[in-house]
Amino acid sequence: MKTKFIQWKPSTLPFDKSALKLYLNLLTFQKRKSKDGFTLAELLVGLSIGFLVVSLALFGSLLNRQVFVNDKARSDITQALRLPLDAIGGDVRQAGEGLTTSDPNFPVILLDTNPTELVIRRQLLPASMPVCQDIKAGSRDDIVILDQNGDETPFPGCEVVLASDINNDGWPDRWDNIRNYRLIEGGKVRAFIYNGNGKGEFFDYQNELLFDEDNNEVTNSEDLEYIVLGNGSEGTWKNDYNADSSSRIYLIEERRYQIDDENNILQLVINDDNENILNLTNDISLLEVKAVIVQEDETYNCLIIPPVSDDDCSEELPNDYSWSQIRSIEITLQVDPESSAARTLQRRCEDPNNCEALQLSRSFVPRNIFNY
Structure with missing residues (x-):
C-alpha cells in the first residue's frame, strides 16, 4: 500500500516583527557591552549594593562585639559580688559553732553602721x-x-x-x-x-x-x-x-567584715589583727547588712546588733534581744560605679543618678540558732 504524505501549509498566524526587533536589539546590546564594559549607572548600582552588604556585615560584627563586652562585664560583676557573698554566708552559717553555753544572749553576731561592720564569732x-x-x-x-x-x-x-x-x-x-x-x-x-x-x-x-x-x-x-x-x-x-x-x-575566733572606703575594698579582719587585714574583693563601694529578728511572731529589721536604741531596728523591739531570735542575715554588696565593668554596662545611662545599681543581695541563716 502506498504511504500518503500530508503537506504542511504555511502558518496563518500574523508574524510579530516587534519581538524579532527586540531580540536583535538585545543581541546588539550584549555584543556592544562585551566590547565597551559597564556603564556608569551599572557601576553605581554595583557599588551601592556592595557598600550595603559590607555595612551590614560591619554592623553585625560591632553589635556582636558590644554584646560580648557587656556579657563579660556583667559576668565580672556577678563573680566579684558572688564570691565574697559566699564567703560571708559560710561564716554566718557557722556563727556560734562549738559554743558550750546554752545562753542565747552570748554575743555571737555583732552588727554596726557608719561604717558597716559585721562580726561573727565561733568557739575554737x-x-x-x-x-x-x-x-x-x-x-x-x-x-x-x-x-x-x-x-x-x-x-x-x-x-x-x-x-x-x-x-x-x-x-x-x-x-x-x-x-x-x-x-x-x-x-x-x-x-x-x-x-x-x-x-x-x-x-x-x-x-x-x-x-x-x-x-x-x-x-x-x-x-x-x-x-x-x-x-x-x-x-x-x-x-x-x-x-x-x-x-x-x-577561746573564740572572731571574723569582722568591713569596707575600706578610701580604696573600695571588701576586707576581712580575723581576731582583731589590724596589721594583717585580708583584702577580699576590689571595687566594692557598699556593704549593707540587715538582721531579721522575730519576736512574738512579728518580724523586725535591725541594722545594729545588739540593739541599743529604738532607731536600731525598723520598730522598737517588744522584748529584750537575744541572738537566738535572729532568723536570717541579709547582706547586700554593690560594685563601685566608677569601676571599668560598671562603666561598661552604664555607658548608655544618660543620668548617672538614675542608673541601675549594680548590686547583689543574699540571705543566710545562722544554723546554730536552732540549738536554742
Missing part, C-alpha cells in the same frame, strides 16, 4: 574555764580559774579536786587542750571572758600560774590553792565578772 575548742574570783570593772583583777577558797566552800566548778592531773604536767587534764592550743599558737592567744549577761571582752591569755594557800607559786597540783591566767593585755576591765558560775572564759 569545746571547753571553757570558770571565773572563780570576782572581777570588777575598771580594775586589773587577776583571772582566777580554780580556787579552793580557803576554809570557805569554793564556788561550784572551782574546786581544786576537779584539777585532776594524771599526766603530772602541772595543769588540770580537763583543760589540756586549751593550754596545748596556746602553746601551739606561739604561747599567747586571745581569750574571751563572758559575764553571762550578754557582755564580754577579749584579753591576751599568755600563761598559767599555780599558787598555794600562802600565795607562793608552785609547779604541781599537790599544794594547789588557786590558778591564775596570765593577762598580757593593757588597760582595765570593762565589765564586772562574778564568780557565781555565770562568768566563763572561752
Whole structure:
C-alpha cells in the first residue's frame, strides 16, 4: 500500500516583527557591552549594593562585639559580688559553732553602721574555764580559774579536786587542750571572758600560774590553792565578772567584715589583727547588712546588733534581744560605679543618678540558732 504524505501549509498566524526587533536589539546590546564594559549607572548600582552588604556585615560584627563586652562585664560583676557573698554566708552559717553555753544572749553576731561592720564569732575548742574570783570593772583583777577558797566552800566548778592531773604536767587534764592550743599558737592567744549577761571582752591569755594557800607559786597540783591566767593585755576591765558560775572564759575566733572606703575594698579582719587585714574583693563601694529578728511572731529589721536604741531596728523591739531570735542575715554588696565593668554596662545611662545599681543581695541563716 502506498504511504500518503500530508503537506504542511504555511502558518496563518500574523508574524510579530516587534519581538524579532527586540531580540536583535538585545543581541546588539550584549555584543556592544562585551566590547565597551559597564556603564556608569551599572557601576553605581554595583557599588551601592556592595557598600550595603559590607555595612551590614560591619554592623553585625560591632553589635556582636558590644554584646560580648557587656556579657563579660556583667559576668565580672556577678563573680566579684558572688564570691565574697559566699564567703560571708559560710561564716554566718557557722556563727556560734562549738559554743558550750546554752545562753542565747552570748554575743555571737555583732552588727554596726557608719561604717558597716559585721562580726561573727565561733568557739575554737569545746571547753571553757570558770571565773572563780570576782572581777570588777575598771580594775586589773587577776583571772582566777580554780580556787579552793580557803576554809570557805569554793564556788561550784572551782574546786581544786576537779584539777585532776594524771599526766603530772602541772595543769588540770580537763583543760589540756586549751593550754596545748596556746602553746601551739606561739604561747599567747586571745581569750574571751563572758559575764553571762550578754557582755564580754577579749584579753591576751599568755600563761598559767599555780599558787598555794600562802600565795607562793608552785609547779604541781599537790599544794594547789588557786590558778591564775596570765593577762598580757593593757588597760582595765570593762565589765564586772562574778564568780557565781555565770562568768566563763572561752577561746573564740572572731571574723569582722568591713569596707575600706578610701580604696573600695571588701576586707576581712580575723581576731582583731589590724596589721594583717585580708583584702577580699576590689571595687566594692557598699556593704549593707540587715538582721531579721522575730519576736512574738512579728518580724523586725535591725541594722545594729545588739540593739541599743529604738532607731536600731525598723520598730522598737517588744522584748529584750537575744541572738537566738535572729532568723536570717541579709547582706547586700554593690560594685563601685566608677569601676571599668560598671562603666561598661552604664555607658548608655544618660543620668548617672538614675542608673541601675549594680548590686547583689543574699540571705543566710545562722544554723546554730536552732540549738536554742
